[in-house]
Amino acid sequence: MSENNRGDGNRNARERLQQQRERDKARERQRRVLIVSSAVVGVLALAAVVGVIAANAGKDGGESGAAGPVVAPTGSVEDDKPAIPTGKADAPSTLAVWEDFRCPACAQFENVMRDSIHELEASGALKAEYHLATLIDGNMGGSGSLRAANAAACAQDAGKFTAYHDVLYMNQPQETDDAFGKNERLIELAAKVPGLDTPAFRGCVENGTHDGWVKKSNEAFQKGGFRGTPTVLLNGEPVFPTKGNEQISPENLKKWVAEANKGKKPGTASPPAG
Numbered sequence: 001m002s003e004n005n006r007g008d009g010n011r012n013a014r015e016r017l018q019q020q021r022e023r024d025k026a027r028e029r030q031r032r033v034l035i036v037s038s039a040v041v042g043v044l045a046l047a048a049v050v051g052v053i054a055a056n057a058g059k060d061g062g063e064s065g066a067a068g069p070v071v072a073p074t075g076s077v078e079d080d081k082p083a084i085p086t087g088k089a090d091a092p093s094t095l096a097v098w099e100d101f102r103c104p105a106c107a108q109f110e111n112v113m114r115d116s117i118h119e120l121e122a123s124g125a126l127k128a129e130y131h132l133a134t135l136i137d138g139n140m141g142g143s144g145s146l147r148a149a150n151a152a153a154c155a156q157d158a159g160k161f162t163a164y165h166d167v168l169y170m171n172q173p174q175e176t177d178d179a180f181g182k183n184e185r186l187i188e189l190a191a192k193v194p195g196l197d198t199p200a201f202r203g204c205v206e207n208g209t210h211d212g213w214v215k216k217s218n219e220a221f222q223k224g225g226f227r228g229t230p231t232v233l234l235n236g237e238p239v240f241p242t243k244g245n246e247q248i249s250p251e252n253l254k255k256w257v258a259e260a261n262k263g264k265k266p267g268t269a270s271p272p273a274g
Contacts, residue, residue, distance in 0.1 A: 014269045051259040060106055065081050071110075073153040075159075081224070082217040084156050085140055085262040087120075087127035088267030093260045098221055098231040101148035101168050101180060102136035105117035109240065110169040116250035118162075124266030125257050130165065133229055142178030149214040151186040157194060163193045193216045 018242055077083040083096070093119065099106040109155060120126035132152065134145035155164035167189050173179040183205050190197040190205075204210070221229075232240035234249070234256055240248050243256060 037233050043165070055268075056075075065250030068212040069217075070216050071209050072153050072213050073156040073210055074159075075156065076153075076213070081131060081220045082213060083129035083131045084153065084161055085127060085129050086162050087128060088124045088269050089120070090269040091127040092264040093126045093235055093257050095126055096131065096226075096231075096233040096236075098131045098229055100133045100145050100224060100229045101152065101172070102145045102175060102178075103138070103229045104175050105170045105228070109230045109232070110166070113171075113248070113250060113253065114166060115255055120257055120265055121252065124268060127267065130161075131221060132217045134214065134218045135221075135229055136175060140176060140178070142181045144173075144178045144180030146211060146214055147157045147183060147208075148180040148186060149217075150208055150210045151183075151190070151205045153210035153213060154239055155190070155193070156199065157204060158196055158201055160193050160196045164190065164196060167192045215248060236263045 003035045003258050023041070046208070072082065073084060073212075075085065079087055081096075099110075115124070117128060121128065131229040133150040134149060137143055152161060152165055152168065158203065170193075171189055186205055187197060187202055190201060221231075224231075230240060232238070234243070234253075237243065239253070239256065246252050
């Protein structure tokens with residue numbers, strides 16, 4: 001082989017190697033984009049599976065024994081599906097959320113979707129109704145689901161449900177750790193919400209004022225035929241983990257609400273207490 005041919009061969013080999021490296025880099029960039037864009041969907045899809053497992057494992061919800069008096073929190077929805085409303089009361093769309101404060105899938109949902117829900121509520125496009133369930137108490141034992149839900153209802157009495165609800169999910173213990181079963185921990189977390197840690201709130205938490213109401217809400221969940229927590233309905237249609245062929249995400253929730261609200265005026269009423 002001549003020197004020229006050998007040189008041409010070396011150049012061609014280098015060029016082919018360089019092209020292969022560029023192709024490898026392109027595939028790696030694409031892989032990273034897919035990982036990032038799929039992160040939210042993956043978390044919420046996992047949350048759906050975990051929620052179904054929790055529901056199937058804890059069907060009795062830990063609700064044995066007498067329910068006690070039903071004392072509804074201030075401003076709650078009192079029909080056959082008790083709930084705590086947030087957002088503007090006349091918003092054209094409603095997001096119904098069935099949750100358990102000990103449920104890790106619920107925390108995953110809240111931590112991904114929280115800002116978008118608050119944004120839609122602030123704009124008057126969406127109101128939410130939070131239905132409190134106690135599945136994990138039945139699954140894992142303990143009373144953290146019930147105690148935390150009662151404390152959240154006490155926060156509703158004080159007009160601070162939303163802030164305290166978010167604090168509970170941002171500080172959720174491991175599913176096997178019944179830390180929320182201790183009233184002192186729930187009161188400690190109330191200090192993160194300005195103005196909530198008052199004698200009235202403490203008395204409500206320590207006396208289990210809304211335990212009967214929480215149990216009534218959990219019974220409604222059990223009778224509703226839902227598969228697990230979180231169960232999320234937009235205007236009565238399931239949207240978790242999917243709506244039709246689309247995965248739930250902050251962007252898709254905003255799109256779905258905009259589609260549902262087309263031609264409707266945003267809500268302007270003062271938000272309910274909480």
